[in-house]
Amino acid sequence: MTTSALIMMILVNGIVIGITAYFFLRILRSDPGPDSVDEDVANYPRGG
Amino acid sequence: MSTSSESWGTRVGLVLAMAGNAVGLGNFLRFPVKAIENGGGTFIIPYLVCFLLMGLPLLFVEWSMGRYGGMKGDHSTPFIMDSMGKKAMWKYIGVFGIFTNLAVAAYYCYIESWALAYAWKSVTGVFSGESATSVSDMFGAYVGLGDPEPIIFWIICLLLNTWILSRGLSGGVEIAAKIGMPLLIFFGLFLAIRGITLSAGEAGAINDGTVGLNFLWQPDFSTIWDFNVWLAAAGQVFFTLSVGMGSIQCYASYLRSRDDVALNAMSAGWMNEFVEVVLGAAILIPISVGYLGIEKVIELTQTGGLGLCFRTLPYLFQQWGPLLAAVAGMAWFGLLFFAGITSSLAMGTPVMGFLRDEFNWGRGRSAWTFGALVLILGAPTVIFFNYGVFDEYDYWAGEVSLVIFAMMEIILFAWVFGMDKGWEEINRNADITVPGIFKYLIKFVAPVILIVVFLGSLLSEGGILDKISNKDIHAQIAAATDPEVLSGLQTQLNYVNGSRMLLVVIFGAIAFMVYKAQQRRDKAAMNAS
Numbered sequence: 001m002t003t004s005a006l007i008m009m010i011l012v013n014g015i016v017i018g019i020t021a022y023f024f025l026r027i028l029r030s031d032p033g034p035d036s037v038d039e040d041v042a043n044y045p046r047g048g
Numbered sequence: 049m050s051t052s053s054e055s056w057g058t059r060v061g062l063v064l065a066m067a068g069n070a071v072g073l074g075n076f077l078r079f080p081v082k083a084i085e086n087g088g089g090t091f092i093i094p095y096l097v098c099f100l101l102m103g104l105p106l107l108f109v110e111w112s113m114g115r116y117g118g119m120k121g122d123h124s125t126p127f128i129m130d131s132m133g134k135k136a137m138w139k140y141i142g143v144f145g146i147f148t149n150l151a152v153a154a155y156y157c158y159i160e161s162w163a164l165a166y167a168w169k170s171v172t173g174v175f176s177g178e179s180a181t182s183v184s185d186m187f188g189a190y191v192g193l194g195d196p197e198p199i200i201f202w203i204i205c206l207l208l209n210t211w212i213l214s215r216g217l218s219g220g221v222e223i224a225a226k227i228g229m230p231l232l233i234f235f236g237l238f239l240a241i242r243g244i245t246l247s248a249g250e251a252g253a254i255n256d257g258t259v260g261l262n263f264l265w266q267p268d269f270s271t272i273w274d275f276n277v278w279l280a281a282a283g284q285v286f287f288t289l290s291v292g293m294g295s296i297q298c299y300a301s302y303l304r305s306r307d308d309v310a311l312n313a314m315s316a317g318w319m320n321e322f323v324e325v326v327l328g329a330a331i332l333i334p335i336s337v338g339y340l341g342i343e344k345v346i347e348l349t350q351t352g353g354l355g356l357c358f359r360t361l362p363y364l365f366q367q368w369g370p371l372l373a374a375v376a377g378m379a380w381f382g383l384l385f386f387a388g389i390t391s392s393l394a395m396g397t398p399v400m401g402f403l404r405d406e407f408n409w410g411r412g413r414s415a416w417t418f419g420a421l422v423l424i425l426g427a428p429t430v431i432f433f434n435y436g437v438f439d440e441y442d443y444w445a446g447e448v449s450l451v452i453f454a455m456m457e458i459i460l461f462a463w464v465f466g467m468d469k470g471w472e473e474i475n476r477n478a479d480i481t482v483p484g485i486f487k488y489l490i491k492f493v494a495p496v497i498l499i500v501v502f503l504g505s506l507l508s509e510g511g512i513l514d515k516i517s518n519k520d521i522h523a524q525i526a527a528a529t530d531p532e533v534l535s536g537l538q539t540q541l542n543y544v545n546g547s548r549m550l551l552v553v554i555f556g557a558i559a560f561m562v563y564k565a566q567q568r569r570d571k572a573a574m575n576a577s
Contacts, residue, residue, distance in 0.1 A: 001258045001262040002262055002266060004267055005088075005265040005266040005267070008089040008092070008267050009261060009265040012092050013326050016321050016326055017322060019318050019321075020318040023314045023315035023318050024063070024319060026311060026479065026480070027060060027063050027311065027315045028060065030479060
């Protein structure tokens with residue numbers, strides 16, 4: 001591969017992998033699981 | 049409106065389902081071809097800029113529109129938009145959010161079934177010992193419906209989609225995403241490593257895998273200021289994220305009020321980019337160039353990535369020996385199948401959401417109705433594939449409708465609903481701080497890009513206006529001298545016009561159902577008061 005193609009590939013792949021991993025890790029760390037639907041109904045009555 | 053208690057089971061499941069919605073066949077077949085056509089490595093610069101300026105803003109808008117509508121009991125775009133716009137016209141613009149899903153699912157499930165059939169053929173060694181021409185001809189015979197096999201796989205795909213949808217979000221769609229997405233990434237990594245490490249002389253390869261990568265990533269800065277390259281980049285970002293369909297709004301409408309949309313949207317969006325840019329670029333082109341050379345690959349990609357995928361790759365895998373060929377074939381077509389099914393499931397939910405909300409149908413009834421509609425509407429694309437019906441569905445429902453709908457929804461969100469209220473929606477319970485610049489991107493930049501993309505699609509050579517007037521087919525008719533060819537083109541013209549009329553009828557029928565739904569709502573409100 002030429003140096004410019006290699007730099008372009010590594011740079012773009014690195015940025016995309018890094019950002020994807022960062023956001024997905026934040027999702028994994030904060031997964032709260034299902035919570036109560038009742039709270040929603042109280043705050044936002046259906047059809048309101 | 050609905051009192052449905054349907055919801056997502058876990059946040060990871062939701063993000064994987066959203067990413068699965070976005071990740072489709074285009075990530076592996078369209079992206080590398082577009083990159084090659086538009087300056088190789090340089091294409092990625094306008095592509096990423098468009099992702100930041102238009103893709104992410106649209107994701108924020110669609111996620112927050114969905115959650116906003118869901119809190120009011122609306123799970124499909126006609127009434128989500130109605131609640132935001134307060135004028136009757138918005139719910140009819142929202143018809144696009146059901147129409148697109150139904151019409152795209154009608155042909156998309158057919159491609160999905162090709163992937164399933166080819167995975168099966170790879171595992172059972174159908175391509176073993178066959179010549180390149182023979183493998184290529186097999187695909188022509190397959191779509192030509194030489195035997196009932198394509199119909200059987202298509203029906204299997206439809207049944208599988210419908211069954212998963214009938215099990216609901218957490219019990220069906222979410223489980224499919226949790227299985228499908230990791231497997232897709234695993235298969236993709238396996239093939240990417242194989243593609244990158246391919247060496248010239250090994251198993252008949254004429255080039256190293258890196259020759260293909262070089263071809264794809266070599267920057268050509270002379271194209272960077274080319275308007276058409278930017279238009280192609282914006283188009284690719286647009287189609288890869290599945291924005292402008294109404295499926296993101298539908299998925300997000302099942303969020304709870306205290307759920308975040310900002311981090312979820314970021315995570316799902318970037319996961320799609322990972323699959324497209326990292327995996328999508330490292331499979332099709334490196335392997336094809338490794339065996340066929342750059343000139344031949346350019347020639348084969350003139351008609352898109354489908355030919356390379358189904359006509360060429362099964363033969364190339366055979367060069368790796370029977371065992372690895374079977375594994376590679378299963379991985380390649382398996383990943384395409386998972387990419388397809390996680391998207392087609394997302395197309396089913398807005399239709400189901402509409403039927404459940406407005407006509408109080410049960411989950412099973414809505415799902416099987418969706419399956420039946422896809423069967424009926426998809427039949428012409430299967431039976432008359434060679435007459436261009438499939439391409440018509442793809443163009444009008446899979447491209448034009450998306451652009452129109454996305455343009456209208458961002459105008460609604462930023463200018464009618466109001467950017468201040470919209471910004472509040474995006475940031476409500478957000479787990480990340482959304483940079484303030486996105487407020488301006490959503491209000492000014494993204495709508496301008498979308499209008500430019502729309503005008504580009506409208507006026508460009510071979511664009512909407514040319515399509516409407518059938519310029520291409522008329523030119524071929526004018527040039528044809530052989531009566532048989534002339535008759536074939538005339539028949540094609542009839543099928544093309546017929547399929548467009550069918551799409552208009554579908555749109556009109558959905559609009560009529562929206563009208564009836566509004567009548568039911570008015571009646572219910574009158575009875576309540």
